[in-house]
Amino acid sequence: MDSLSIVCDADIEEIGKNIAEAISGDELDYILVEKIPHSSSNRYFLTVKTDGELSSIKISEIIGSWIVNVYIQTLVRKMLGLYFSQSDLDKKRILESASKKTSVLKNNYYKEYVVKKLTKYFETENSLIIDGFLRFRLFEYREEVFNALYDAVEEFYAEKEYEEFLELISAYIKEKPAMIDLLHIKHDFDGKFYFYDFKKNNIAVDIEKSDEINLIENFLTREDILMSILITLAPKRIIWHNKCQIQNLTIMNTVSELFKERFSVCKGCELCET
Numbered sequence: 650m651d652s653l654s655i656v657c658d659a660d661i662e663e664i665g666k667n668i669a670e671a672i673s674g675d676e677l678d679y680i681l682v683e684k685i686p687h688s689s690s691n692r693y694f695l696t697v698k699t700d701g702e703l704s705s706i707k708i709s710e711i712i713g714s715w716i717v718n719v720y721i722q723t724l725v726r727k728m729l730g731l732y733f734s735q736s737d738l739d740k741k742r743i744l745e746s747a748s749k750k751t752s753v754l755k756n757n758y759y760k761e762y763v764v765k766k767l768t769k770y771f772e773t774e775n776s777l778i779i780d781g782f783l784r785f786r787l788f789e790y791r792e793e794v795f796n797a798l799y800d801a802v803e804e805f806y807a808e809k810e811y812e813e814f815l816e817l818i819s820a821y822i823k824e825k826p827a828m829i830d831l832l833h834i835k836h837d838f839d840g841k842f843y844f845y846d847f848k849k850n851n852i853a854v855d856i857e858k859s860d861e862i863n864l865i866e867n868f869l870t871r872e873d874i875l876m877s878i879l880i881t882l883a884p885k886r887i888i889w890h891n892k893c894q895i896q897n898l899t900i901m902n903t904v905s906e907l908f909k910e911r912f913s914v915c916k917g918c919e920l921c922e923t
Contacts, residue, residue: 676701709767
């Protein structure tokens with residue numbers, strides 16, 4: 650083919666520059682990128698005319714690379730606006746998460762898949778509407794993008810519910826009378842939690858029996874029981890020991906979020922070394 654036209658609802662100037670660089674100066678007749686206002690957005694038109702023959706493989710590689718590296722973010726934003734309804738702030742969080750998830754769709758496997766589809770298409774065509782091509786010729790790739798976005802949305806709602814739950818529990822703890830002024834928590838190498846008073850004397854808490862029963866029945870974990878104890882005691886101050894022994898910092902971070910300024914981490918003491 651000696652001419653090519655591309656239509657897209659995203660800026661395709663980068664495609665035009667890359668095509669211009671790939672074509673010999675003597676063979677290039679002209680290349681033009683225009684932006685025309687559309688009813689809902691802008692439309693970009695790219696027109697290429699050469700005196701020679703355009704390589705469909707080279708053109709496909711340029712467009713395919715642009716789709717998997719650049720246009721994928723436009724596609725995610727369009728899908729988010731089309732299928733999900735959130736505030737601008739929520740959308741920003743979802744898009745940040747979706748961007749990380751779609752990074753796996755930028756590897757060579759997906760690029761080769763897109764390039765192969767484009768090369769096949771340009772065997773008989775010299776005009777391309779990118780959005781339509783994605784919808785009808787790259788529907789498998791488009792589905793992968795949607796699945797990544799859907800996972801990001803699901804995670805967002807789960808995190809939001811978790812944040813609202815923490816706010817509720819935190820408000821409850823603030824209003825609840827403290828049953829103990831200072832509570833030391835030690836997380837040991839055996840995965841268990843131990844409790845000490847302000848003199849660092851061990852506090853006998855009936856946790857092991859409940860722990861064993863509930864772990865067997867798969868109802869509660871040690872972390873669940875710890876949270877139940879802390880909510881019940883509502884200590885005025887908590888000091889966490891042996892941070893280095895904990896493999897999953899989620900529980901410690903949760904306690905920190907709940908008790909805020911009442912929570913601190915010990916930098917090292919005789920209790921940590923015992």
